[in-house]
Amino acid sequence: MSRRHPKSYEDLLERFRRGETLAASRLMSIVERRGDEAEEILDRLFPDVGRAHRIGVTGGTGGGKSTLVNALTRIFRAAGNTVGVVAEDPTSPFSGGAILGDRIRMTHAVGDEGVFVRSVASRGSETGFSVLAGELSDVLDAFGRDVILLETTGVGQLETGIRFVADTTVVVFTPEAGDEVQSLKSGLMEIGDVFAVNKADRPHADRFAKHLRSTLEMRYGGGDWTPPVVKTAAHDETGVDALSEAVSRHRSYLSSDGRLAVRRREGLERRIRAIATEKAAGLFWGNPYIRARFDGIFEEVAAGALSPYAAARRLAGAIRIDESS
Amino acid sequence: MSRRHPKSYEDLLERFRRGETLAASRLMSIVERRGDEAEEILDRLFPDVGRAHRIGVTGGTGGGKSTLVNALTRIFRAAGNTVGVVAEDPTSPFSGGAILGDRIRMTHAVGDEGVFVRSVASRGSETGFSVLAGELSDVLDAFGRDVILLETTGVGQLETGIRFVADTTVVVFTPEAGDEVQSLKSGLMEIGDVFAVNKADRPHADRFAKHLRSTLEMRYGGGDWTPPVVKTAAHDETGVDALSEAVSRHRSYLSSDGRLAVRRREGLERRIRAIATEKAAGLFWGNPYIRARFDGIFEEVAAGALSPYAAARRLAGAIRIDESS
Numbered sequence: 251m252s253r254r255h256p257k258s259y260e261d262l263l264e265r266f267r268r269g270e271t272l273a274a275s276r277l278m279s280i281v282e283r284r285g286d287e288a289e290e291i292l293d294r295l296f297p298d299v300g301r302a303h304r305i306g307v308t309g310g311t312g313g314g315k316s317t318l319v320n321a322l323t324r325i326f327r328a329a330g331n332t333v334g335v336v337a338e339d340p341t342s343p344f345s346g347g348a349i350l351g352d353r354i355r356m357t358h359a360v361g362d363e364g365v366f367v368r369s370v371a372s373r374g375s376e377t378g379f380s381v382l383a384g385e386l387s388d389v390l391d392a393f394g395r396d397v398i399l400l401e402t403t404g405v406g407q408l409e410t411g412i413r414f415v416a417d418t419t420v421v422v423f424t425p426e427a428g429d430e431v432q433s434l435k436s437g438l439m440e441i442g443d444v445f446a447v448n449k450a451d452r453p454h455a456d457r458f459a460k461h462l463r464s465t466l467e468m469r470y471g472g473g474d475w476t477p478p479v480v481k482t483a484a485h486d487e488t489g490v491d492a493l494s495e496a497v498s499r500h501r502s503y504l505s506s507d508g509r510l511a512v513r514r515r516e517g518l519e520r521r522i523r524a525i526a527t528e529k530a531a532g533l534f535w536g537n538p539y540i541r542a543r544f545d546g547i548f549e550e551v552a553a554g555a556l557s558p559y560a561a562a563r564r565l566a567g568a569i570r571i572d573e574s575s
Numbered sequence: 576m577s578r579r580h581p582k583s584y585e586d587l588l589e590r591f592r593r594g595e596t597l598a599a600s601r602l603m604s605i606v607e608r609r610g611d612e613a614e615e616i617l618d619r620l621f622p623d624v625g626r627a628h629r630i631g632v633t634g635g636t637g638g639g640k641s642t643l644v645n646a647l648t649r650i651f652r653a654a655g656n657t658v659g660v661v662a663e664d665p666t667s668p669f670s671g672g673a674i675l676g677d678r679i680r681m682t683h684a685v686g687d688e689g690v691f692v693r694s695v696a697s698r699g700s701e702t703g704f705s706v707l708a709g710e711l712s713d714v715l716d717a718f719g720r721d722v723i724l725l726e727t728t729g730v731g732q733l734e735t736g737i738r739f740v741a742d743t744t745v746v747v748f749t750p751e752a753g754d755e756v757q758s759l760k761s762g763l764m765e766i767g768d769v770f771a772v773n774k775a776d777r778p779h780a781d782r783f784a785k786h787l788r789s790t791l792e793m794r795y796g797g798g799d800w801t802p803p804v805v806k807t808a809a810h811d812e813t814g815v816d817a818l819s820e821a822v823s824r825h826r827s828y829l830s831s832d833g834r835l836a837v838r839r840r841e842g843l844e845r846r847i848r849a850i851a852t853e854k855a856a857g858l859f860w861g862n863p864y865i866r867a868r869f870d871g872i873f874e875e876v877a878a879g880a881l882s883p884y885a886a887a888r889r890l891a892g893a894i895r896i897d898e899s900s
Contacts, residue, residue, distance in 0.1 A: 564900075571864055
């Protein structure tokens with residue numbers, strides 16, 4: 251990958267600020283590659299970030315999240331909002347490439363400059379989709395998008411991190427999403443601001459929605475916000491209006507009493523910690539002394555002379571903090 | 576949590592070495608809590624680790640992994656092996672507790688000291704299930720179990736890490752596991768040593784298995800090991816014998832030409848790196864200077880005067896490596 255001259259960023263940023271979609275797309279590609287160039291771009295855009303409503307859409311695979319995101323896009327767009335979509339593509343941890351084949355979607359938005367869709371590979375790295383999604387949202391936010399939809403794939407431990415990137419988190423269940431118990435204990439229950447029971451034309455949808463509602467009522471009832479449960483059938487747009495309304499209501503709720511600011515501070519803190527941890531690890535493993543030391547210590551472990559923990563303690567023990575920094 | 580006196584470990588370890596199940600269970604609880612006590616236990620057990628065959632079982636939710644693991648347990652047990660099972664429980668990243676309700680299983684093994692089942696909460700931490708599964712396997716391995724089955728939940732980015740903990744990785748698909756495309760690009764394709772198409776009595780099972788076989792043939796054909804595809808219907812044990820046979824065949828394959836040693840070295844290296852990174856991060860964030868500095872820098876970011884990356888660079892920039900360590 252060739253190293254761009256800083257000069258070219260100026261052109262790109264200027265075109266970005268004039269609203270050129272291609273420039274936004276280029277900046278997102280740079281951000282997606284990560285590294286120094288990505289950082290520079292994000293540093294430059296940071297002052298222009300913070301206006302958009304960021305909506306995370308998460309839940310198990312096969313729940314119809316993509317269809318729901320498409321429908322929401324259409325509704326927000328019809329209401330006069332510009333929309334950005336960042337959609338996760340499941341990816342091999344080994345090859346690292348995104349397979350975009352089935353992402354050809356939103357034909358309704360073709361030719362509409364007000365809708366910007368970006369598919370991203372979820373890396374095998376510890377960084378996870380949410381961190382990258384947050385950064386790509388920054389680009390779309392600075393680009394002036396009113397609404398940003400962040401669509402995750404599957405339910406991993408990292409997926410729940412979307413809660414710290416989104417202002418509003420929509421959790422999508424299907425009536426038969428495995429057994430109810432599995433879903434209700436997956437960690438998704440605690441990150442949802444709004445719940446969608448999608449494919450609500452299937453059996454048990456009512457029963458599941460009712461159970462979900464009573465579970466949420468038990469947990470949050472009497473508080474400031476009890477997550478609403480909306481039944482949807484995204485394929486024919488049933489309930490999608492009610493869903494977008496619930497999402498907008500949550501945004502209004504957040505806006506009152508400075509709740510949005512508190513939530514974003516939380517996300518920001520988490521983000522800085524994540525980046526700093528990554529940088530600290532990079533400095534650590536990039537250090538020639540540590541690398542050489544690792545090789546020697548590893549052989550001791552492989553020979554059974556040292557335990558993995560003892561090895562790790564020795565390695566990490568070389569860390570010092572410069573308090574004059 | 577009370578701090579145990581080292582003395583009590585000696586008793587516990589002695590009872591463990593005499594083969595007391597309760598002692599093994601206690602040691603696993605300590606390991607699961609992590610921290611200094613866990614490290615000490617793992618350090619002590621390390622010399623006795625390495626004999627067991629570790630089999631990872633992974634795949635999407637609802638694929639019937641638990642039932643398959645039950646059936647494999649029965650078969651390995653019937654062949655005279657002692658078996659240990661470490662099964663992941665999906666858990667809230669916020670509450671941290673394991674919900675064991677639906678883990679009451681393997682009634683066939685009740686009263687059989689040769690089967691040891693352990694359910695563990697998958698933390699919200701970056702550590703993930705595989706690291707913990709590897710450590711609990713060490714306990715079971717040192718306890719003398721012949722076969723250890725590691726059952727993951729769902730398909731996250733971290734789940735594929737099981738590949739570095741297991742000697743043999745079994746990937747379980749269902750014929751309708753979402754659309755085939757989704758499954759085939761989930762990263763699971765590349766970690767499987769053996770594939771099971773479970774619930775093979777459902778429609779399209781043959782077509783899916785055939786497609787899977789040809790995909791694997793394209794990728795691995797002509798190599799030393801082309802992952803076999805076994806059709807199973809775990810509820811009535813169809814194909815489960817063939818599956819256990821495929822798993823044993825993979826173990827034999829690994830044992831020849833020192834492949835097992837190579838694979839375990841790889842896992843060991845990854846493990847030491849992960850622990851050292853965790854320790855390095857712990858030292859970094861535990862440092863009082865860094866903590867104070869974080870508070871100040873965070874306010875600058877919150878005020879919009881500093882970008883998150885610039886903040887992280889400043890923080891991480893305080894790291895030094897002591898080359899005399």
